[in-house]
Amino acid sequence: MQRMQRAKTAGELRRALAAGRTAGGLTALVPTMGALHEGHLSLIRAARTHGAERVVASIFVNPTQFGPGEDLDAYPRDLAGDMEKLRAAGADLVYTPAPEEMYPAGFATTVRVEGPAKAGLEDAFRPTHFDGVATVVAKLFARTGADMAVFGEKDWQQLQVVRRMTRDLDLPVRILAAPTVREADGLAMSSRNAYLTPEERRIAPGLHRALRAARAAILAGTPPEEACAGALETLKEAGFRPDYLTAREAETLAPAKDARVRPLRLLAAARLGKTRLIDNIAV
Numbered sequence: 705m706q707r708m709q710r711a712k713t714a715g716e717l718r719r720a721l722a723a724g725r726t727a728g729g730l731t732a733l734v735p736t737m738g739a740l741h742e743g744h745l746s747l748i749r750a751a752r753t754h755g756a757e758r759v760v761a762s763i764f765v766n767p768t769q770f771g772p773g774e775d776l777d778a779y780p781r782d783l784a785g786d787m788e789k790l791r792a793a794g795a796d797l798v799y800t801p802a803p804e805e806m807y808p809a810g811f812a813t814t815v816r817v818e819g820p821a822k823a824g825l826e827d828a829f830r831p832t833h834f835d836g837v838a839t840v841v842a843k844l845f846a847r848t849g850a851d852m853a854v855f856g857e858k859d860w861q862q863l864q865v866v867r868r869m870t871r872d873l874d875l876p877v878r879i880l881a882a883p884t885v886r887e888a889d890g891l892a893m894s895s896r897n898a899y900l901t902p903e904e905r906r907i908a909p910g911l912h913r914a915l916r917a918a919r920a921a922i923l924a925g926t927p928p929e930e931a932c933a934g935a936l937e938t939l940k941e942a943g944f945r946p947d948y949l950t951a952r953e954a955e956t957l958a959p960a961k962d963a964r965v966r967p968l969r970l971l972a973a974a975r976l977g978k979t980r981l982i983d984n985i986a987v
């Protein structure tokens with residue numbers, strides 16, 4: 705494929721991919737909700753690094769992964785800007801289904817995920833979120849027939865949920881992870897950062913700083929629970945309303961009482977004004 709193509713329906717997607725498939729080579733999928741930033745674009749490049757011949761990006765603000773009262777309607781949308789960025793990043797095809805195209809009348813099946821999806825992290829605050837994510841991701845895998853799919857470590861719990869689902873349902877796709885892309889001051893890039901007021905934007909890197917402080921404390925011998933409690937206090941003092949900041953076994957997301965648990969991951973979510981920020985780091 706030379707010029708970036710756009711598919712709006714499953715049929716258009718199938719036709720665009722069929723042409724490529726006869727040419728051979730691996731197809732990569734990069735699922736997104738649009739309002740693209742450097743973090744998303746790094747996933748396109750990661751797909752190439754892993755040998756993808758064709759990279760398909762999807763842009764779909766998936767209604768089923770938003771709960772009542774969440775920001776579905778307010779979620780930033782910029783299709784023209786996104787297309788330009790994807791083109792510049794070297795995507796071959798962008799899939800932009802409408803909600804009715806993804807969930808036609810009579811749609812009645814949901815993938816129900818447990819294990820890392822019930823770790824008491826995002827799921828405790830967004831109870832239907834990961835079933836919605838898993839369902840749409842499974843559909844995107846089926847519709848693209850991608851050989852590999854790239855997800856960001858930024859959404860660490862989501863990455864573990866997708867990995868678990870792919871294994872459990874024998875989905876023939878390789879899941880690849882790409883590191884979190886950050887602003888110069890450490891704030892993890894996110895489409896939701898656009899909601900922050902200038903004052904909140906100034907405070908926002910405190911989330912990453914708190915995670916780093918907890919990691920430093922753990923590495924210096926402080927028990928994880930104590931280190932996380934300290935970091936939670938720091939967040940509150942800085943003006944955040946934290947939902948959690950916790951140490952977990954990286955893959956299962958089981959609580960890590962002990963600093964010897966390996967690999968260990970620190971995960972946090974906190975509200976700043978009307979914006980909910982999440983972040984995580986390896987220990």
Ligand code: AMP
Pocket residue numbers: 735736737738742743744746747854855856857858859882883884885886892893894895
């Ligand atoms: P979203 O559009 O927020 O659903 O994100 C789409 C994909 O981009 C997911 O796999 C995210 O984990 C990934 N992503 C979002 N922000 C970043 C970031 N700052 N660095 C790396 N990947 C990211």
